[in-house]
Amino acid sequence: MPTAVPPSAEPRPADPSPRRAARATVSAAALQHNLRRVRELAPGARVLAVIKANGYGHGLVGTARALRAADAFAVARMEEAVALREAALEQPVVLLEGVLDAQQLPLASALGLEVVVHSPEQLAMLEAASLARPVQAWLKIDTGMNRLGFPPEAARDAAARLGRCGNILPAPRLMTHLACADERDDAVTGRQLERFAAALGDLPGERSVANSAATLWRPDSHADWVRPGIMLYGVSPFADRTGPELGLQPAMELLSTVIALRTVRRGERVGYGGVWTAREDTRLAIAAIGYGDGYSRHLGSGTPVLVRGQRAPLAGRISMDMIAIDVTRVPDVEVGDEVILWGAGLAVEELARLAGTIPYELLCGVTQRVGVTMR
Ligand SMILES: Cc1ncc(COP(=O)(O)O)c(C=O)c1O
Incomplete structure (x- = not known):
C-alpha cells in the first residue's frame, strides 16, 4: 500500500538556480x-493584434x-479573453470564433468583449438574448476560405439582422479571412477581395481583411483594421x-x-x-530540452543549434527532455553553457522548414514547463 506523504508545515525551499533548463525569453522591445512596423506598412488602418494561442x-x-499600444486584441x-481581463487589461478584445453557446453571451457583454458572428x-x-450591455459584433463573410463565415450572398441579410438587433452596437464591423495570402497568390487573394467588396457594397461598418501576409504585401487589403499575428x-x-x-x-529566443x-x-x-553513428571520435554536449518542451521531434540529426555563438548539429533523435549536439568543432564547451535553439542568429523559419512545418506551429508548441520571461 502506498503511504500518503503528510503535508509539511515547513516552507519548501525555492529553486536557488536562476536558470531553468529550458526557457524562452521574449523581447518587449x-x-x-x-507593431510600429505594422503601422508603417498600414498607416491608415487600426491594428487588431492577434495574440491567441498564448500569444503564439x-x-x-x-x-x-x-x-x-495596439488598438485592440484578438x-x-x-x-x-477572461485571462486578459483578470490581468486588468481593459483594451477592446475580439473573440475571433465568437461565442460557443448562448451562455457565453452575458459574460462577453459583462467583460466588454467583441464577438465575431460567423454562423446562423x-x-x-x-x-x-437580452444583454445588459450591447456588444460590438464583427460579421464574418466567407469569401473562399470555406471555414467560418456567411456566404457572400447572405451577407446583406445577416448585416441587416444584426443592425436591427438590440444586443449589438451599431454598426456591426465586417470581416473576411484570406486563404492564400502567405503564398502571395494574386489570383486567389484578388478574387477574395472582389467577393468581399461585392458582397458588402456600400453597407455601413468598418472592414477588416488583412493578416500579416496581406499587411506586408497587399496594401489594397488594409481597409479599416489590419489583423496581424505572426509578424508581431x-x-x-x-x-x-x-x-x-x-x-x-x-521576439522569442528559445x-x-x-x-x-x-x-x-x-x-x-x-x-x-x-539512428546517428559517429563518423569520427565525437564530442557530444547533452542539453536539457526536448519535445516535452515543444522542441519538435521532427527536427532530425544535422539541425543546427547555437553553442558559444557557433552552429553545431544535432546528433540523433530528440528525446522528451534532452538533445545531443555534436560540438566537436566548437572549442571549450562546458557544462552550464547556454544553447540557443532559435532566436536572433538562428531563425525559427529555418527550423520550421527543417521540421516540415510552419513557424507558427513551433512557436505555439512551446509547452507550459518552459519558463517565458519578458525582457
Ligand atoms: C481570423 C484571423 N485573422 C488574423 C490572423 C492572424 O494571422 P497571421 O498570424 O498570419 O498574421 C489569424 C490567425 O490565424 C486569424 O485566424
Whole structure:
C-alpha cells in the first residue's frame, strides 16, 4: 500500500538556480518594434493584434502588456479573453470564433468583449438574448476560405439582422479571412477581395481583411483594421523569407543549458533507435530540452543549434527532455553553457522548414514547463 506523504508545515525551499533548463525569453522591445512596423506598412488602418494561442507561445498577458499600444486584441477562446481581463487589461478584445453557446453571451457583454458572428446559429443566439450591455459584433463573410463565415450572398441579410438587433452596437464591423495570402497568390487573394467588396457594397461598418501576409504585401487589403499575428512576433508569414528580411525583429529566443559532455568513439551510435553513428571520435554536449518542451521531434540529426555563438548539429533523435549536439568543432564547451535553439542568429523559419512545418506551429508548441520571461 502506498503511504500518503503528510503535508509539511515547513516552507519548501525555492529553486536557488536562476536558470531553468529550458526557457524562452521574449523581447518587449522587439514586439513593440514589430507593431510600429505594422503601422508603417498600414498607416491608415487600426491594428487588431492577434495574440491567441498564448500569444503564439510568447505568453498571453506579457505579450498584451508589451503591445498595449495596439488598438485592440484578438483571441480565439473565451478563456483567453477572461485571462486578459483578470490581468486588468481593459483594451477592446475580439473573440475571433465568437461565442460557443448562448451562455457565453452575458459574460462577453459583462467583460466588454467583441464577438465575431460567423454562423446562423450565432446570429440567432444574439437575437434571442437580452444583454445588459450591447456588444460590438464583427460579421464574418466567407469569401473562399470555406471555414467560418456567411456566404457572400447572405451577407446583406445577416448585416441587416444584426443592425436591427438590440444586443449589438451599431454598426456591426465586417470581416473576411484570406486563404492564400502567405503564398502571395494574386489570383486567389484578388478574387477574395472582389467577393468581399461585392458582397458588402456600400453597407455601413468598418472592414477588416488583412493578416500579416496581406499587411506586408497587399496594401489594397488594409481597409479599416489590419489583423496581424505572426509578424508581431518578428516572424515571416512567407516560406521564402525571414522576419528580419521584412524589417521585423524576432521576439522569442528559445534556450537551454548543457548538462553533460562526453566523447563517443567513431562507429558508436547515439540516442533512441541509434539512428546517428559517429563518423569520427565525437564530442557530444547533452542539453536539457526536448519535445516535452515543444522542441519538435521532427527536427532530425544535422539541425543546427547555437553553442558559444557557433552552429553545431544535432546528433540523433530528440528525446522528451534532452538533445545531443555534436560540438566537436566548437572549442571549450562546458557544462552550464547556454544553447540557443532559435532566436536572433538562428531563425525559427529555418527550423520550421527543417521540421516540415510552419513557424507558427513551433512557436505555439512551446509547452507550459518552459519558463517565458519578458525582457
Ligand atoms: C481570423 C484571423 N485573422 C488574423 C490572423 C492572424 O494571422 P497571421 O498570424 O498570419 O498574421 C489569424 C490567425 O490565424 C486569424 O485566424
